[in-house]
Amino acid sequence: MPKVIVQVYPTTGDLTEMSEHRPIGRSTWAVQRLLDGLVQIAQAADELGYWGLSHTEHHFHSEGIELSPDPGLYNLWAGMRTKRLRHGQLGYVLPFHDPVRLAEETAMIDQMLGGRLFVGMARGYQNRWVDVLGQRTGAGAADHSDSERDALNWSLFREHYRIMKMAWTRDVTAYDGEHYRLPGNVGASWAPAEGVTSVYGAPGELDAGGGIRGVSVVPRPFQDPHPPLFQAQSISPRTVGWCAREGVIPIIQSPDLDVCSALGNYYLSEAKLAGRDLQYGDSLGLIRIFHIADSRSEALAASDAYDSLIWDKWYRAFGYLELFRLKGEEGPVPAPGESIGERLSRSGMSCIGTVDDVKRAVEKTLTALPAEYLVWHLAWRPMPTEVAIRQLELFAEHIMPEFGLTFADEAVVP
Incomplete structure (x- = not known):
């Protein structure tokens, strides 16, 4: 819905x-x-x-x-x-x-x-x-x-x-595009390679000589894949x-x-x-x-x-x-004498x-495109906060149940 x-x-x-x-x-x-x-x-x-x-x-x-x-x-x-x-x-x-x-x-x-x-x-x-x-x-x-x-x-x-x-x-990104490169300098020496990145970093970040071949962008999003x-x-x-x-x-x-x-x-x-x-x-x-x-x-x-x-x-x-x-x-547009509303x-x-x-307007809209x-x-x-909240309440009370618009919480799986 x-x-x-x-x-x-x-x-x-x-x-x-x-x-x-x-x-x-x-x-x-x-x-x-x-x-x-x-x-x-x-x-x-x-x-x-x-x-x-x-x-x-x-x-x-x-x-x-x-x-x-x-x-x-x-x-x-x-x-x-x-x-x-x-x-x-x-x-x-x-x-x-x-x-x-x-x-x-x-x-x-x-x-x-x-x-x-x-x-x-x-x-x-x-x-x-x-x-x-x-x-x-x-x-x-x-x-x-x-x-x-x-x-x-x-x-x-x-x-x-x-x-x-x-x-x-x-886990490792390498990209050579029209406007952007990852890494910025392929093969550049990385001082902590030996004993740190080569042991604990993402596999594929470095080549055998400790040169940078890719980057690992951290963290990953909570949602999978994004x-x-x-x-x-x-x-x-x-x-x-x-x-x-x-x-x-x-x-x-x-x-x-x-x-x-x-x-x-x-x-x-x-x-x-x-x-x-x-x-x-x-x-x-x-x-x-x-x-x-x-x-x-x-x-x-x-x-x-x-x-x-x-x-x-x-x-x-x-x-x-x-x-x-x-x-x-x-x-x-609008026509002369016609308000924006x-x-x-x-x-x-x-x-x-x-x-x-x-x-009726929502029904007509969702019938044409059930988005x-x-x-x-x-x-x-410019709508004052209290007026805006009242509009949210009216829509939630009278419109959302009619068309199944009320959101039932869904578990987000990492």
Whole structure:
């Protein structure tokens, strides 16, 4: 049955606070409030039967919108205070990480959480920070309008992914790739070889003369062979097909159920060609927004109040609102006089209204694509913590049992 992941960036405040305390991203009181609230959100989700909690990775957010320079630390911070809830990222931006360091970090977190980590991956689109962190490789943001730049980003993404999987699953890793080498200097002399590494290290690390032939990345993850792997916010057939062949779970970010269904079928066909035995919807995720209230108008008002910062103020600048263009529609999105909440609902991205309204919307969505993972884009903050927890409670009480979404704890086998 579907598992629900709650996605929070997290954000440090609402528009009023962002204006009054700029740059709120550097305000200690705001960060401390965020950390306290994150624990409350995580513990509520844990007790209510949600499967996971996730965060993005972004840098330099002086505005405080996506204050998540290291989502793994959020995973550890909240994970040490929960019992069953899985924690992860949607996702780490792979082209701008050292893959060995990221493999080490995620393996450590998985060990510390007893196998409750999942690892999400992304390619990066915000040039303000990727142009800084990518300057040593020449990589920039994923940009389909710049084929050379996009090709380098995609090449780094795939190579870093391969290295991470090798680091997690092999006692000794050796790799000579386009962008990265393991070891850095094959055959280099290793002083403690005799009597230490040759006796106690991983077989195959050294040659007979004590030269380095491979490296053993430690520790290995708690989960065998590694944590579940996700691809964040996927709408590209190329990415979805790659995920299918690699055993990665793509999170489809499209409000159009015809598009979702087509991508789901494509994933299934590519997975079967790769020898994977799946049913339609298996190993797939779908992202949606939920607001439950006593009336549809009240839920719409909540969406306008809480979703506008991310979707209208932020994502509009990156062209993301084109995702919500209706079939055959021309002109601006949203249409003149239409609020962001109305457009999110009309397009199908949000499921809002009374309990019955949301039930019908969820049923329609899962009928079109019975995704194994349902990702709830929860606008916390600007949604106050107590309001967010109440929404989690309403969804858990009225929606999750209806569709078998409540997570029953599963033993994690190391």
